[in-house]
Amino acid sequence: MGDRGTLPAAELELQNALKGGRIAGRVSIPDEKAATLVQPEGRDWRAFRNDTLHWVGAIAVLGMLALLALFFLVRGRIRIHNGWSGRTMVRFNFFERMNHWMTASSFIVLALSGLNLTFGRSLIRPLIGPEAFTALADWGKIAHNFLAFPFTVGLLVMLLIWARDNLPNKLDWVWLKNGGGFIGGAHPQAGRFNAGQKGIFWITVLGGGVVAVSGFLLMFPFFLLDIAGQQWGHMVHGTLSMLLIAVMLAHIYIGSLGMEGGFSAMGSGRVDYNWAREHHGLWVDDELKRAHEAVQPEAAARPAGAD
Structure with missing residues (x-):
C-alpha cells in the first residue's frame, strides 16, 4: 500500500x-x-434514537410509576377531612371540560403511539408478531399525525381560558412550603388553582407547545429545517414527550386514585363543598361572594352599616 x-x-x-x-x-x-x-450528526442521532431515548423514556415513565406506587403505599388516598357534605358547587363548566377531555384523549393516543414507535419493536413485536405489529405501527402513525391538531388546539384554548387563574402569586410559596396537603394533614389556602396545578398547567401548555411545534416540523420535513434541524427536532420532541408523559401520569393519579372527590371536577364539573373548602378555600369565598352579589346586587353594593 x-x-x-x-x-x-x-x-x-x-x-x-x-x-x-x-x-x-x-x-x-x-x-x-x-x-x-x-x-x-446522523450517527449521533441514530445513537440517540436507539439508545439514549430508550433510557430517558424508561427512567421518566417507569420511574414516575414507581414513585406514584410508593407514594400511594405510604400516604394512601387523600380523603376529604370532614367527609362528604352532600352539597356541590360548579368547578368547571361544560366548555372547559369538553376542551380538557379533547386534549387529554388526544394526548393519550399520541403518548401510546409514540411509545410504540420508541419501544414497540423490542417490546411489542415479539409478543404479537411482525404482521400485527406493522399494522399497529401504521395505524398508530396515522393517529399520531392527525391527533396532533386537536391536541394543539386544546392547548391554545387552555392558555386562553385558564392562563389568568394560573399566574403565580405569594400564596403559591406557602402552598409549596406546606407540601400542598400531600405531606402532613394541613391543607394550605389556595385560589381556583393551587401551586401544583399551576405547575402542571404551565408544563402542559409550554412543554406541550414545544412538543407540538417540533412534531409539526417533523411531520413536514425540510419545510423549514435541513437534515441537521430535523435530527435536533426529533431529539427535542422525543425527550420532552417522555418527560411530559411522566408529568401527566402524576396528574392522572392525583385526579383519580390519589385524591378523594377530585375526579368529579372534570367528570360532572361539580365538586363537593367540603372538598372545595379544604383544597381551594379562597376560590370558594370568591364564588360565594359572586353568587351573593348576583342574588342581591343592591345589598352587596351598599356600604356596611348603611340603612
Whole structure:
C-alpha cells in the first residue's frame, strides 16, 4: 500500500472525507441533499434514537410509576377531612371540560403511539408478531399525525381560558412550603388553582407547545429545517414527550386514585363543598361572594352599616 503521495486522487478524497466524518457524492437531480451518504450528526442521532431515548423514556415513565406506587403505599388516598357534605358547587363548566377531555384523549393516543414507535419493536413485536405489529405501527402513525391538531388546539384554548387563574402569586410559596396537603394533614389556602396545578398547567401548555411545534416540523420535513434541524427536532420532541408523559401520569393519579372527590371536577364539573373548602378555600369565598352579589346586587353594593 503506497503512501499519501502515491495514492490515487479518488482514494485521497475518500480518506479526507472519512476524517471529516462526512461522505458525499454527486447527483444529477435537483435535491442536493441526496448526495450526502454519511454524516457524523446522523450517527449521533441514530445513537440517540436507539439508545439514549430508550433510557430517558424508561427512567421518566417507569420511574414516575414507581414513585406514584410508593407514594400511594405510604400516604394512601387523600380523603376529604370532614367527609362528604352532600352539597356541590360548579368547578368547571361544560366548555372547559369538553376542551380538557379533547386534549387529554388526544394526548393519550399520541403518548401510546409514540411509545410504540420508541419501544414497540423490542417490546411489542415479539409478543404479537411482525404482521400485527406493522399494522399497529401504521395505524398508530396515522393517529399520531392527525391527533396532533386537536391536541394543539386544546392547548391554545387552555392558555386562553385558564392562563389568568394560573399566574403565580405569594400564596403559591406557602402552598409549596406546606407540601400542598400531600405531606402532613394541613391543607394550605389556595385560589381556583393551587401551586401544583399551576405547575402542571404551565408544563402542559409550554412543554406541550414545544412538543407540538417540533412534531409539526417533523411531520413536514425540510419545510423549514435541513437534515441537521430535523435530527435536533426529533431529539427535542422525543425527550420532552417522555418527560411530559411522566408529568401527566402524576396528574392522572392525583385526579383519580390519589385524591378523594377530585375526579368529579372534570367528570360532572361539580365538586363537593367540603372538598372545595379544604383544597381551594379562597376560590370558594370568591364564588360565594359572586353568587351573593348576583342574588342581591343592591345589598352587596351598599356600604356596611348603611340603612
